[in-house]
Amino acid sequence: MSGRPARQFDRETRLRLRRVCLGLLSYLMFLVPMSIAVHAGSSTMGWSGVAVFTGLAVSINGVALAAIASGWSKRFADPSLLVPQLVAAMLLALGMIHFFEGEARSVLLLLFVAVFFFGLFGLDTRRYLLLTIGTAVGYAGLSTWELASAGASQDAWLMEALRFSALVVVTIWMSFIGGYFASIRRRVATQRKELEAANARLRELSIRDELTGLYNRRHLTERLEQESERSRRYGQGFSVALIDIDHFKAINDTHGHAVGDEVLVQFAAILRLQARFVDHVGQAPERTLGRFGGEEFMIILPGTPLAGARVCLERMRAAVARTPFETSAGPLVATFSAGLAEQREDEPSQALLQRADEALYRAKQAGRDRLES
Known part of the structure; x- marks a missing residue:
């Protein structure tokens, strides 16, 4: 029995999920120094406290993973939920540090540094500084409450002031460094988007007639x-039309190539306008109308049988015939001949194109200003 297919996540979602897993790994890594401190008697939290810390860490990250994986977090401005995760980590760190004393407390202040490193994924300088203020206020409040409640000595107050000042200095510097990396990240993202846009423009230019x-x-x-x-894959046929402006060489020979170019530009505009009224052809993603070379144009009509293609081309032919071309040599009248071909089953595209070209030749031979198939 086949199992249920695994859910596929987009690139951004996968990246957010990996970051949450990295955050959980950071929590679990701190179990080592915490366990050593508990074993050495430098913590009052005991092994039950370590278990509670572990449970809370897993729960916080589990909620973040579920919110991101389900797509629920996408309703927020920050789908990665970075700030809520950092705030939760800060509160958990403050709660845990309360149970440590002496050198163990100083070492475990590195928890805050780890949280700030995690902020490199998305915080700018302003939000980093807000995080620094929150951390400083939280730690100062916790330390003041602990020392005042215990009637601590002056040396204890000085030691806590030393820890506090070191914490503030380190987090402030990390705020500026993190903000600097954030600005680099934004510039790189902007440059990547500009490069993608430039490549798209180059691609478009490479497939456009100048x-x-x-x-x-x-x-x-x-x-x-x-x-x-x-x-061939879906069994839906289509038709192809090759269009050639009648007596275009005479226009170039009589009025010059500049006037010929003006006629080509206006001729293309008429075809484009008429194509908007044709099913499939007028849809931008289909991209079915173009200049095949010189005064020759091609139209591909997806899902259109020969009879339907003829109706479309007759409407275009009539529009061209009744529209004078305003040129620098004065108004000119032009017509076109067209060859139509409908794809046959398993017919190669070149064979189809050859049949359309042969039909165009017959239209020319039969007097021009007409369609042949």
Whole structure:
């Protein structure tokens, strides 16, 4: 019997879960010095206290793990729940340190340092300093209450002041260092996003025709292969149209290539506008319209049989024929011829394209300004 498939987490969730596990590992590592202190008689918490500390640590991290793994934490501004975990760790450290005295207390103040290191995952300087203030106030309040209750000597007060000052100095410096690392992390993240955006722009430029802004031959060829593969896999046919502007060479020879470029740009704009009214073609993710080369254009019509493709192309042909091209040489009228082909079962994309090209040739031979299939 097959088991239930394991849940797949996204990259950010996996990272947050690993951080929580790292925090739990930090707690458990402190069981070693705590156990030594208890064994040496430097702590009043006893072994039952160690067990309580362990249970609380596991519970805190267990709640964080459950909240992150279930996606519940994503409703908050900080889905990693870093600040609540740090606050819980600080309170647990203060509660535990209360049961230690002498050198053991000084050593276990490193618990706070460990918590501050954990803050490197997401705290900026301001939040670090707030954490420092909270730690200082908490420890000062705990120490004052303990010393006053015990009627401690001046030496005991001085020793606690020494611990307090050392704790404040270390946590303040860690706040600035942690904030510095946070700023580096933000800059790296910003640069990564900028690089990804630049790569996306370069990718887009590499598949765009510079003159018309439509997709170029490279992208159309890739898109045709993708559509052919999808058709073979899911049995959904499609059609391809090759379009060629009639007598375009005469426009270049009579008015110059600059005017020819103006005609190409406006011709592409008409096709793009008409494509918006065509199912599938007008959807940006489909990317089915482009300049195939020179005055030749291609349209891929996913899920469209030959009859439907003919209706689409006739509408485009009529729109081009009735629209004058405003150029620097004055208004010009142009038409186009098109060859249509519908994919056959298991037909290679190049064979399909060849049939569309042959149909285009027949349209030219039959007098132009027409469609052939």
